[in-house]
Amino acid sequence: MKLQQLRYILEIVRQNNHLSAAAEALHTSQPGVSRQVQLLEAELGFEVFLRTRNRIIGPTEPGRLVLDIAKRVVTDMAALKALKDDVNSGAHGTLTIGTTHTQARYVLPRVIEEFVRSHPDVQLVLRQGNPEDICAMVDAAEADIAIGTDTVNALPNLVKLPCFALPRSVVARRDHPILQVPELTLEAIAGYPIISYDQRYSGRWRVMKAFKDAGLDPKIILSAIDADVCKTYIELGLGIGVLTTITFDPKRDSELGARDASHLFDPSTIFISLRANTYLRGYMLDFIRAVAPKLTSAVVRGALRDANAGRTGEA
CATH class of the missing domain: 1.10.10.10 (Winged helix-like DNA-binding domain superfamily/Winged helix DNA-binding domain)
Structure with missing residues (x-):
């Protein structure tokens, strides 16, 4: 064969x-x-x-x-190729990152800027998709790491490392009444049409769960796959949004306003996902640490070692 x-x-x-x-x-x-x-x-x-x-x-x-x-054979061969490339090329290589729009647009620019300066011989490739898509890319060895929120489907060949949490804010036109209410509540938010993330994103699940737990059924007038699209229609006055706070930039979003809603909605946790059998090149570890300083080489290697031990039944 x-x-x-x-x-x-x-x-x-x-x-x-x-x-x-x-x-x-x-x-x-x-x-x-x-x-x-x-x-x-x-x-x-x-x-x-x-x-x-x-x-x-x-x-x-x-x-x-x-x-x-x-799947194991193909990903093992990818790891073997990465080892060969690492030995033969040193600090040269390609790092393919699967990521969502929010991370590519709001979280990664400064990380990538610094990484490119410190690793001039490494080519970065960004491949965007929803959280399921980018993890599937890693699982199929089409990307080295995925950076995004949680997924519905479990992928047993991947190791997920939590990085940080993204709190939420209510975003609306500057003249919208929701920005002026004395106390921001779920009932007040549910009183207006809502522009939300697509159902494939954990931001949508967590927001809707908060409403459901409170016995509320808000009207979702429009769903979109990224915050920038949501803000475009919020700016038109079609509704208000519950978006991750990092996506609101007072300078760029001058026609909009935002109010902290972290007391009403659970944050989204951002994960870095890797194949359990991936070969960790030095610059890959550097990039991971730049995204989440707590994910040191020892932490990442330990997580992969534990995952592989669990797969083989070792203690």
């Missing part, structure tokens, strides 16, 4: 069992993907995928085990 075949079956699953989409993502032909899967199944002696009318509908029971092993 070939490493290429393992990559093919993993990509098929990532593309929701669509062979044509997998072939396109792999920059090859659909018949070529089908042929390699058939060769792998012939060598294994059983089918990896269930099929109906020549269409893949999902993995078989033994196929699930093959996929688990394939």
